[in-house]
Amino acid sequence: MLFLRHVLGSIFIVCCLTTLTNGATLANDEVEALKWIGKTLGKTGWNFDSDPCSQRHSWVDQSTRYYVNNVTCDCSFNNNTIYHVVRIVLKAQNLSGTLPLNLNNLPFLQEIDLTRNYLNGTIPPEWGSSTGLVSISLLGNRLTGQIPAELANLRNLTSLVLENNGLSGTLPAALGNLPNIERL
Ligand SMILES: *[C@@H]1O[C@H](CO)[C@@H](O)[C@H](O)[C@H]1NC(C)=O
Numbered sequence: 001m002l003f004l005r006h007v008l009g010s011i012f013i014v015c016c017l018t019t020l021t022n023g024a025t026l027a028n029d030e031v032e033a034l035k036w037i038g039k040t041l042g043k044t045g046w047n048f049d050s051d052p053c054s055q056r057h058s059w060v061d062q063s064t065r066y067y068v069n070n071v072t073c074d075c076s077f078n079n080n081t082i083y084h085v086v087r088i089v090l091k092a093q094n095l096s097g098t099l100p101l102n103l104n105n106l107p108f109l110q111e112i113d114l115t116r117n118y119l120n121g122t123i124p125p126e127w128g129s130s131t132g133l134v135s136i137s138l139l140g141n142r143l144t145g146q147i148p149a150e151l152a153n154l155r156n157l158t159s160l161v162l163e164n165n166g167l168s169g170t171l172p173a174a175l176g177n178l179p180n181i182e183r184l
């Protein structure tokens with residue numbers, strides 16, 4: 001499984017680097033979505049002068065023990081002419097905004113990891129519409145309110161990590177029906 005992920009990851013990178021030089025870029029509505037998401041989270045470093053899929057500095061930086069800054073795209077769509085954002089990982093960046101109200105304009109997003117920031121506010125029920133999500137981590141933030149039962153619509157979710165926040169209420173029973181969950 002890990003090996004497969006590694007291989008797939010390498011294929012993404014190679015194919016993305018190749019197609020970037022052929023002029024493929026991230027679709028405009030996804031660029032706009034990233035701008036809005038960045039603003040909502042309080043993420044200031046993203047440099048939109050380079051394509052978000054370019055793996056250039058500000059989109060992918062060297063990780064340290066806790067800090068991770070990595071936007072990953074898949075470019076295997078339409079004969080390698082279109083990119084889609086599949087992964088956003090922003091760990092330990094002191095982000096102090098709130099969660100974006102929805103992720104609708106990133107329809108291919110599989111993983112969002114905002115571990116160890118200062119994000120506050122609630123988890124929007126609308127995240128439950130992003131059915132492509134496989135992994136969500138909001139570990140170590142200042143989120144409050146209830147866990148939305150709508151997250152139980154994420155049939156492909158394998159990992160939902162919400163610990164170390166200020167969440168309250170009861171666990172929605174529907175989460176027990178997530179068919180692919182491995183880590184909760
Ligand atoms: C960014 O994420 C991709 C996809 O998971 C991974 O292959 C790559 O090693 C990561 N880069 C850094 C610097 O963390």
Ligand SMILES: *[C@@H]1O[C@H](CO)[C@@H](O)[C@H](O)[C@H]1NC(C)=O
Pocket residue numbers: 079
């Ligand atoms: C895909 O792209 C390659 C290289 O640009 C081209 O040779 C090929 O004809 C394309 N295939 C389709 C189905 O468009």
Ligand SMILES: *[C@@H]1O[C@H](CO)[C@@H](O)[C@H](O)[C@H]1NC(C)=O
Pocket residue numbers: 067092093094
């Ligand atoms: C977060 O804030 C701490 C304390 O001010 C600082 O030491 C650290 O470098 C900041 N991290 C980032 C990624 O800006």
Ligand SMILES: *[C@@H]1O[C@H](CO)[C@@H](O)[C@H](O)[C@H]1NC(C)=O
Pocket residue numbers: 096120121122
């Ligand atoms: C989130 O934090 C900001 C200040 O950082 C504060 O103004 C705001 O009221 C907080 N929101 C919630 C819902 O706690």
Ligand SMILES: *[C@@H]1O[C@H](CO)[C@@H](O)[C@H](O)[C@H]1NC(C)=O
Pocket residue numbers: 131132133156
């Ligand atoms: C869920 O995963 C399956 C199997 O990997 C995939 O075929 C399907 O497209 C995924 N659903 C969404 C909404 O991405």
